[in-house]
Amino acid sequence: MAGQDDIEIKQYEGAAGGWGSMEGMAHVLPKEKLNAEALDALRRQNKPEGVMCVSCAWGKPAKPHVAEFCENGAKATAWELTTLRNTPDFFQAHSVGELQGWRDYDLEQAGRLTHPMKYDAASDKYVAVSWKEAFDAIGAKLKKLDAKKVVFYASGRASLETSYMYSLCARLYGSHNLPDSSNMCHETTSVGLSNAIGSPVATIQMDDYEHCDTIFCWGQNVGTNSPRMLHVLEKARKRGVEIVTFNPLKERGWEKFTNPQNPVQMTLGTSTQISTQYHQVKAGGDISAILGIAKIAIEADDEARSAGREAILDHHFIEQHTVRFEEFADYARKAKWDDIVRESGLTREAIEDAARIYLKSKAMIAVYGMGITQHRYGMDSLYMIVNLLLMRGHIGRPGAGPGPVRGHSNVQGQRTVGITEKPKLAPNARLKQLYDFNPPDWQGWDTVESCRHIIDGTCDGFIQLGGNFLRATPEHEKMVKGWEKIPLQVHIATKLNKSHLHPGEDCWLLPCLGRMERDMQASGPQAVTMEDSFSHIYGSRGKATPASHHLLSEPAIVAGIAKAALEPNENVPWDAWVDDYSLVRDAIEDTYPDKFSNFNDRMWQPGGFWKGNPAAHRKWETESGKAEFNAPRAMNAAGFDDKPGRFRLVTLRSNDQFNTTIYGYHDRFRGIHGTREVVMMNHADMTALGLFEGDMVSLASDADDQEDRVVDGLRIVPYDIPQGCLGGYYPELNVLIPIEHHALESHVPAGKSVPVTIRKSR
Structure with missing residues (x-):
């Protein structure tokens, strides 16, 4: 195992992008011992007829740049197309007990998994098995388990084809426990936007950034989480768009950007200023910051209308398309500035500066990330963003609307084709008609509920389609103990991670093809599809040589498990689907004809095809039939009170990281x-x-449950962060998050405001 690198803490003065990105790639890529196929994958990445990046969910433009990938996209590509191999010999040399002590980085640096494996308790090692042995044993075990106690988890990278087959397999089996990585990040968006405007996703498309005059941004680190977005922001700034950013930490991507594809900037070392205003709001303080802006706008509107001047707010839109505006307006009028300033962590003058930009906006986009969604009252923060948009009619017009930025490259698409634990979102009636069975109609387990059952020992099985669930979830110590008692674990993966190293009674490691690898089936080379943050759907075709001839594709693995575990159903052609993925797309179209008409014909359309969004056309599929204003339940989203010695911990990703995958130890x-x-x-x-x-x-x-959760050996780094707030890395600090510390309605773990205290080491 590699040793700890030399530690250096030194302020970075450069911009996002530029030579720093080149250096970042140069630091990581050579370690993967790449060949020419990796370079070809980068050349084709995020382009029509190419391969969609396995990193973030930013869109594939119809007219791509020469290099349509970013630093982290290049790292993700290198991570998948590494020539390092994790063979059965590796597992013979290292016991599971030994590997538990390895760092996340070192586990994945062992390389791509090459053979299906089974955990052998006698030797405490994984041993190679045949695919038939694995499928037969998994199927036999599943038949003995209570389907209502088996979890089918999906990370956000699996294709639409795999996700459709996987969710159908789960429902045919009798389980509705279909949590996915959205439960850990943007479920607040899915629930909150559905309640407020009737749509669970962004109403904007990428082209809207060419028509906006204002962009407000909350809790999203563009330089690390979606760097290709910087090209769009750079263009917006050059045509005079105001960009107002709210975030506890100063993140370089929101400050300045040197475009690596601009020879002048690269030569001269110049950059583009991205944010015209930057407000370091206290963790969870977005509710009050937005409330201050709304208060200013509403009172200015009251004054203007009273004096007979032109209204500030869009009252025609409000009257025609919304409900409960007056209830929210009264709340804002009565709000006290002392409370707003205290809870936001901003001065009144700073909020007034932001309000001036808002008041003159004609077309405003609201960008946000997990700095909004991962709080106890995250829903209230989201509602406040929606309120701000509704007040001036900034939904359903060009260049305006909510633009949540998703992380995983297909996490949104998985929900579109059936990965959901919520019966009201599942196409049960159509599935019953197509496949002649009665789908489960009960509420399944989301991530938090799955964790509860793992901890209390009532989870009988856990199938993991990608991801690193054990490492990503809160309450780590209790989760490990419960995880080791799960009767059946099945892990579909490309590399080894921490979730694989606490095996239960039966534990299987099933290695799959990566998205960038050539997928040859009976009908020839296959392509798959993904959905981006803008609800556009794209084809993706891998061409690289598979890491091992023993690998199966994700659809083939899902089908193998399904055929072994389920009774035959002549209406479900598992083998035909594996032979030809276009038949899976036909099935998706049959299930969702309104979203996927002519699916196979449109999947290679440059820029993808849009699945549509009623709210973008001001059609509100809410309970009231209109867009809904909501007054917040709290002035701060954290969900706990400040007191002496208590801090709000914000868990963060570094720019050498994608979720639980650690590319290196250099947070530039x-x-x-x-x-x-x-x-x-x-x-x-x-x-x-x-x-x-x-x-x-x-x-x-320092949670109210008084549980003893401690992380030792942390180095103090002085940083530009609001008083009372701390920053630290995810997933290492997940240990400190109680399982019940989550967003109230959506159950997203509240990792952006964790109550902690500091103890000085002796």
């Missing part, structure tokens, strides 16, 4: 190199506690 933008075991802290808070740069501390949970 934050100047932290060689370690992830840090706490980012405000200077004034350090002084108050007598702490100095480099001091070693522990963080302890």
